[in-house]
């Protein structure tokens with residue numbers, strides 16, 4: 001049973017809440033139906049979105065970047081933003097996805113080699129798109145990789161994303177004159193060494209590192225570097241990756257790096273091949289090795305990874321890889337504004353974006369209408385050029401009919417064509433009608449550009465499964481898994497209060513006592529590092545932010561190596 005008290009009445013009027021999908025550090029996500037259209041959506045309620053400047057900044061970033069990157073098929077689409085009446089909470093309406101990569105990996109035995117490659121290819125494409133806008137996601141991890149039954153990937157959770165345009169780069173200006181590049185509180189297991197070592201320089205390489213960890217996790221079936229403290233994390237990394245040279249260490253510009261790395265090097269080394277399953281694909285291991293190198297400058301870009309043999313087969317080149325401009329946030333990321341400023345800037349940005357979108361829709365509609373009219377006129381002209389059809393000259397003069405501009409809402413309801421293999425929504429409709437083609441695909445036997453199907457959520461599609469017995473088993477497993485995940489999620493989250501201890505088995509961390517101090521309790525995922533609700537860059541000099549930390553040294557527990565830590569451990 002869904003506790004609809006958690007959702008305000010003006011939302012209930014628009015959305016029928018079906019069930020809870022997950023609960024993250026910042027809110028709850030439900031599956032819902034938009035009453036007007038019947039469309040299935042995911043409704044995320046961000047509790048107290050403007051509780052303090054740090055949370056307000058996170059909310060601002062999440063919405064800003066989601067809006068900027070909405071046009072990529074591998075990035076979750078934000079359909080709507082609805083403010084709560086209390087002016088505190090905020091509701092984000094997303095397209096719905098069935099599960100996430102963390103849940104699928106944890107279940108085990110579901111992803112075949114082709115699925116893994118296809119997932120990586122999509123992650124690379126999404127990341128290349130973000131990077132083309134000069135933005136880093138900074139929180140790539142399996143639970144932020146949403147999946148559907150076609151194995152289509154959409155990355156979510158942009159709360160930590162950051163534009164590089166506002167980040168000082170080496171050699172530009174005096175490092176002491178810019179705000180300290182501060183603690184980075186993303187999930188520890190996927191965190192690049194330079195972040196762990198408090199480098200003041202962030203590059204797109206931080207995302208590439210996380211992608212290497214995700215690929216290794218898919219092959220291994222569990223996290224590659226499940227560090228239980230910052231130093232343990234560094235140690236686990238250093239014993240596996242190639243030894244960094246002095247230059248590699250210097251490159252990240254961290255004053256702690258050399259001593260910490262030297263200390264970590266005392267641990268017995270182990271190779272990736274020894275850790276990963278024996279039947280791991282060679283090209284997959286090669287890609288991981290390229291991504292998991294100490295020096296961020298030596299990691300390949302997302303775009304160049306798409307030519308790597310591990311993913312090249314799934315590089316469809318159908319959707320844009322280049323945003324075409326750099327995203328420069330209207331607010332400097334290094335300056336923290338007041339809660340009210342963030343709120344009013346956010347609402348203004350949403351209004352402006354909406355107006356721009358409506359205009360763009362009208363423009364596109366007008367363009368289509370003009371094309372249609374031209375085509376019709378041409379047809380008429382051709383028909384009339386036969387003697388019995390009348391005068392061609394007469395027809396020619398009728399071209400150029402002024403397009404009719406429809407209301408934006410009408411234009412908005414026009415279907416958007418999405419290139420294969422991302423035509424999930426149209427395929428879902430087709431499947432109900434018994435479309436045979438895509439679902440008879442075996443994961444091993446794919447032609448270039450074909451997507452492997454994980455499972456179908458439509459039990460009424462037997463046609464597609466006749467010659468894919470093993471696949472059917474997988475599909476059932478995933479479906480069951482999905483049900484278990486959702487069920488457990490529901491039963492475990494029976495109290496909608498973010499402040500109560502809770503565990504969602506969708507693999508999301510859920511809040512305990514307060515959002516600034518939350519822990520996982522049991523299970524593999526539960527030992528994952530915690531994220532502070534501040535979840536963003538935090539100025540180390542800011543006492544306000546420090547106060548939100550967990551009491552002990554937050555940076556030691558979740559963030560980066562500090563001078564204090566070094567003193568205590570050397």
Ligand SMILES: Nc1ncnc2c1ncn2[C@@H]1O[C@H](COP(=O)(O)OP(=O)(O)OP(=O)(O)O)[C@@H](O)[C@H]1O
Nearest residue numbers: 022024025026027029042094095096097143157506
């Ligand atoms: N569009 C969606 N469709 C289906 N499920 C979703 C969708 N968005 C989120 N979820 C589910 O809800 C979970 C929490 O979502 P999300 O990561 O956005 O929340 P969060 O509070 O920012 O999480 P975190 O604790 O990682 O910061 C996801 O892991 C996923 O299982």
